Amino acid sequence: MSANTSVKSPSAAAKLRRTAWYQQPRFKRLGALVALAVLVTIVIGEQGNTRDLFYSVRTSFTGVKLWVCLGLAVVVWLVREFGSQHVSKAVEGARSTTKWAPLLQARDAMRVQPKVKWAVMTALLLAVVFVPGQLTGFWQTVLIDQIATYALLAIGLNVVIGWAGLLDLGFVAFFAVGAYSAAFWTGSLPVEPPVVLNNFLIIPVAVVTCLIAGVLLGAPTLRLRGDYLAIVTLGFHEIVYLVAKNADGITNGPAGARQVPKFSAFGYEWSLERMPYWYLLVAIIVVLIILFARLEHSRVGRAWTAIREDEVAAAANGVDTVRFKLMAFAIGASTSGIAGVFYASKVGYFNPENFIILNSILVLAYVIFGGMGSIPGVLLGAAILVWLPEVLREWVEPADRYMYLGALLVIMMIYRPQGVWPSRRRQREFKLAQEGVGDADAMTEPAGGAVR
Known part of the structure; x- marks a missing residue:
């Protein structure tokens, strides 16, 4: 009995360590967005009255606003969870081509060379001054x-x-x-x-x-x-x-x-x-x-x-x-x-x-x-x-x-x-927090738990 238990214990331990699909950060974010959509539907729905305490909730859940809000929440989730990876790959691929080389060189020059940086800031200031007049x-x-x-x-x-x-x-x-x-x-x-x-x-x-x-x-x-x-x-x-x-x-x-x-x-x-x-x-x-x-x-x-x-x-x-x-x-x-x-x-x-x-x-x-x-x-x-x-x-x-x-x-x-x-310092803090190296001041641990 003890031998069979010892044989089965590694697989049992693996099952215990396995994270269910609904516990994964991606689906937790989906749940948060769905809850947000339901809450927004109720808040922007019809006002309640003293004769029917559940009038607002009932009309909110039977109207088209609920499906619109849920659809927008799902679209945001799909775009952010699955579309962002393709966008990042496309951006990296575009950066590697010679077509975007002048823009990247200009960006690097603005960071390194003070003259280029001040020229860009002066152009931005002129736009801020004169564009509102139109x-x-x-x-x-x-x-x-x-x-x-x-x-x-x-x-x-x-x-x-x-x-x-x-x-x-x-x-x-x-x-x-x-x-x-x-x-x-x-x-x-x-x-x-x-x-x-x-x-x-x-x-x-x-x-x-x-x-x-x-x-x-x-x-x-x-x-x-x-x-x-x-x-x-x-x-x-x-x-x-x-x-x-x-x-x-x-x-x-x-x-x-x-x-x-x-x-x-x-x-x-x-x-x-x-x-x-x-x-x-x-x-x-x-x-x-x-x-x-x-x-x-x-x-x-x-x-x-x-x-x-x-x-x-x-x-x-x-x-x-x-x-x-x-x-x-x-x-x-x-x-x-x-x-x-x-x-x-x-x-x-x-x-x-x-x-x-x-x-x-x-x-x-x-x-x-x-x-x-x-x-x-x-x-x-x-x-x-x-x-x-x-x-x-x-x-x-x-x-x-x-x-x-x-x-x-x-x-x-x-x-x-x-x-x-974000500021460069704060962006670095959040990156370290996501990697489990450190904690940003607004986060206790990265998504999915701290890496140890």
């Missing part, structure tokens, strides 16, 4: 009031989350601080300022104010990490929001700030025309990109990376974690102050409802979607996710637009968690 008035408004403004916020939040690894769910609170600073110093609130300032002079004042607010938020939360830090920042946002909404004698309460003056300098005043605001925003964003790019590769940026990867190990190796975490909160908040001053001057009127918690979640989604730690990535993420709801305006109800954004984010997290345009 758009319609509606898209110019979307570009200035939403895309560019949220791009500023995403650049600041990228410092806090992408570089320092500090989860902040109340980032729009600093945006509100910057906007109310502009309203206060221009005399647009019930409280009279000591002196009325020009909007350009308000920018450094708002930056300092947001720096102080960032330090006040960061100082009590230095020992917190992860979910606990996120809850505290969420509470900070609610405090700012409720103060702005209820302090009638200071912020004018729900009525908000009215008739905030426009930007003016040297006798020229920014009026209702859109493009002067775009040129001003481009100048501000370019300056911030240059400064933050230098900051990323400085001693401060390396300290932030060490804190993000392992705060305990960073402190053990001499990194002053308290100081650098405070710097991350303060510097990230200062960018929101600039965005707040610009927004207040551009729209002329705002109220506390412009700074709800949903906006903080959206900015966080833009950073994650574009690629945490990557300045081009967060700019691209903000542009895509702000542009997409406006494109869906004619076909999708306003209440359902963010559901499609959520579905897109889930698909991104399944197939490309590093983002559309």
